[in-house]
Amino acid sequence: MRKILIKIRERIRMAGGVKQISIDAVLPIVLLPLMFSVAAINFYFMITICIVMPLFLGYAQWLRKSFAPRTKFFFMWSLWSGIYLWILFEMTVPLMELLPEENFIFITTMFAAAFCFYKTRQKAADNYVAPKTDDIDSIRDTDQTRLLMDVEEVDENDDSKENSETDSDPCDFMMSKTNNVCPKCRRYIPPRAFHCRICQQCIAKRDHHSIWLDCCIGQSNHKFFLAGCFLAMFALLFGANLSMTSICHPFFVFRIFSISVLLPDDCSDVFDQYDIALCFVGSIYATVMAICCLIILVQQCYLILKGVTASEWSRGDINRNGCVMNLKTFLCCAR
Known part of the structure; x- marks a missing residue:
């Protein structure tokens, strides 16, 4: 099987045959729609996929730490997750009496989050400490x-025994x-700079290495990373709510700016129709992704108020300034 995979990797090439396409970058493109399709068959298949997917990602993370510290698998997984969810939403939900304003808010927020993550990756190289x-x-x-x-x-x-970035x-x-x-x-x-064993560079004010964006989060792109996480969380929750209230029986909560805020009530019959079930599975997946973004935001806000990065926190460094001063220091880009 290993020889077969190596042979496939050698044969699959991009235009002109100059650059090879790695298997770990192609797998998410195939596995994500496959898992969505299987999970939409019935409720029990969905529960099975919900158990298998985190186990599979955990095993991929273990393989990355053991054999390939730098991989495109997790970046491609997050990228194609957003693309598939957007395609699934636009092909199913707007057909169910969705307001144009709601669809505009969802699309605008999602593209804003994608732009922030793009800037996070683009400015990652600016964090590298220039040699003297x-x-x-x-x-x-x-x-x-x-x-x-x-x-x-x-x-x-001890390099092989490290447990996280x-x-x-x-x-x-x-x-x-x-x-x-x-x-x-x-x-x-400079002070507060640390070496990243994955990027093989010293990173100015290094927070952590994000495997989902395949870059280090540091002084130059920390704000874009936080903005992207917040916008992605909002877009995922908003899109999941629009999907769930469209395919399930909704109930009215309140009204804001002439837009009714609804929440799903009864989703017992979503698996009676395959396309509706597929949309329901995508909504569950989007909700889980939004919860992960929320956890990252809570952790980052706590560290910012403490005045330390994740790298400094793991080393036991302490900042004696108050929360207000630490927040002001972070927002004003002070070193």
């Missing part, structure tokens, strides 16, 4: 040089003793 010409030559102290070599050996032995490297606790020199890059780095 005297990074290595300026390290004259033999004790410091010996310390760097010893810590590097420890780090090489925000986990501290074994040498990071030595940063203050080596005049802010990165033991891996052998270069001087």
Whole structure:
């Protein structure tokens, strides 16, 4: 099977045959609609897919940590999840007496979230700490040089045992003793900069490496990342609510700006028609994705008010400033 997959990967090429298409980048394109289609058969298939999908993603995460730290699988999974949900929504829900204003709000919010995530990836390279010409030559102290070599050996032995992108490297606790020199890059780095073993770069004010966007979140793209998560959460919840209230029996909650806010009440007959069931499965999936975005936002807001990044929090760093000052520092881009 491994030989077959390698052969397929070698044969599948992009236009001109210049660049190969990796299997991990193609799998989400096939697996997502397949899982949606199976889950829409009946209620029991949907429960089975709801159990299998997180187990499969967890196994993919374990494979990534063990064999391929840099992979496009999770980025393609999140990208095609948004594309499939948008296609499913536009092909099914607007046909069920959806107001044009509601559809406009959903489309605008979803494209705004996509733009923020695009800027997050685009500005990720701006977080890289530029090397200096005297990074290595300026390290004259033999004790410091010996310390760097010893810590590097420890780090090489422990690289395979790291459990997450925000986990501290074994040498990071030595940063203050080596005049802010990165033991891996052998270069001087600014305060609050940390080395990412996936990007193989020192990241300014590094928060974490997002596998879903395949880039590091740091000083230059942190705000775009938070804005994208918030807009994506709103778009997913709004779209899921519109879908559920269209295919289920809704009940009235309140009215705002001449728009009635509804919530689903009875969804017992959604599996009687396949396209309705497919829309229902997409709504459940969108709700789960929105909950994940909400968890990320809550965690990020807590860290911002504490005045630390996720990398600093995992290393036990503490910021003594108050919540208001920390929030002001983050919004004003102060280092």
